[in-house]
Each structure stands twice: as C-alpha cells, then as structure tokens.
Amino acid sequence: GQQVMQIPQYQHVQEGEDFTTYCNSSTTLSNIQWYKQRPGGHPVFLIQLVKSGEVKKQKRLTFQFGEAKKNSSLHITATQTTDVGTYFCATNAGKSTFGDGTTLTVKP
Amino acid sequence: GAVVSQHPSWVICKSGTSVKIECRSLDFQATTMFWYRQFPKQSLMLMATSNEGSKATYEQGVEKDKFLINHASLTLSTLTVTSAHPEDSSFYICSAGPSNLANEQFFGPGTRLTVL
Numbered sequence: 001g002q003q004v005m006q007i008p009q010y011q012h013v014q015e016g017e018d019f020t021t022y023c024n025s026s027t028t029l030s031n032i033q034w035y036k037q038r039p040g041g042h043p044v045f046l047i048q049l050v051k052s053g054e055v056k057k058q059k060r061l062t063f064q065f066g067e068a069k070k071n072s073s074l075h076i077t078a079t080q081t082t083d084v085g086t087y088f089c090a091t092n093a094g095k096s097t098f099g100d101g102t103t104l105t106v107k108p
Numbered sequence: 109g110a111v112v113s114q115h116p117s118w119v120i121c122k123s124g125t126s127v128k129i130e131c132r133s134l135d136f137q138a139t140t141m142f143w144y145r146q147f148p149k150q151s152l153m154l155m156a157t158s159n160e161g162s163k164a165t166y167e168q169g170v171e172k173d174k175f176l177i178n179h180a181s182l183t184l185s186t187l188t189v190t191s192a193h194p195e196d197s198s199f200y201i202c203s204a205g206p207s208n209l210a211n212e213q214f215f216g217p218g219t220r221l222t223v224l
Binding site for chain 1: 142149151203212218
C-alpha cells in the first residue's frame, strides 16, 4: 500500500521563526491530507491537496503538493506558541495512511 | 465540521477483562469508520476499517479475534478489546467522514486504555 515518510521527526524553534515539515512518498499519491494533533488531543483535519503543484494557504500556513504528486510540505510563517503540536501528513486511497509526524515545539 | 464522539474517554481495567469502546458520528451517517491505535510519541496506526452491515477489514498484524469490531448502524461502531493485557494499553482513536467530504476524516477525541 501507499506509504508516506515525514521529516523531520522533531523541530524546535524560537517564536517568530518559520517551520517546515516535509512528506515524501515513493509512489504517486492520489491526494494528501494534513492534520494537527495538539498534545493530549486528537488529530484535527487541516487541508487536503489533490492537484499536481497545488498550493493552498491558511493564514500563516502554506501547503504544497509536488508536481509529481510524490511529496508535500507544510510551511508555517512566524510561528507562535499556539502552533505547538504534531503535524501529520496522510494519504487516503480507500483507507488513511499516516506519516510519522513532525512534532513542533516553540520557545516563547 | 462533522462531529465524532467516543466513549469512554479513558478506562483502566485489570488484565484479562474486555473493554468496549464506542465511536459515534453525531451529525452525519458513516458507512465506514476507521479505528486507529496510537502509542506515545508515535503516529496513528490503522487497525481496521469498520463497514456498516458487514465484516470489518483488519490490517495486517491486527488480530480480529482480539479486537472485535461491530458497525451495527450508520452512526455507531464499537471496538472491543478482548482479554486485555498491559501491552494493549494505548490511545485508541476512531474516525469517520461524511460522504460529501471526500477523504476528509473527523476524529473522535480518543480513548486512553490502561491495562493493569
């Protein structure tokens, strides 16, 4: 089945710095979803990308889907302490497959 | 967005007992629900796909006799951990999505199971 790899596993930034997490697959993905899980919470859907080269923005968050549909990225501009949590990418081809996640910590 | 509830939110049980976890879609019908397990600081691992009115589809390595899934209605799926042991202690999360929101999954709040 489809598998997605995520890097980095952990990222610690100073508040105000940017943050990027990457999701890669060896196979072409039909779609990619991004979720955020706060400590102690459950995953919350952020966005879905389906088109090659697609770029979507949500305030300080920018999501990209690669031209070959084998990779995706989530970029946060000027991080805030409220951005802390683990960000997962996932792909769905009848069932969801999640990456290992990138845990972001932000130092005030 | 759609709402998915889970009950109980946490449970502590003795080794050898069975524990039932409920997953409900509150404002939409779900013919398919997913059950995940998440160990501390790890990703979500899909255990099985729950199909309304038919047998669940289990992922490789997940014992169907150990983790019984019942999806008797369009709004309720249950996961029963039978004869639980300490290694079954984990965070169990279900998800479901309305048919009009392709591929978007809404997660329940999760159930933290601790087996003593």
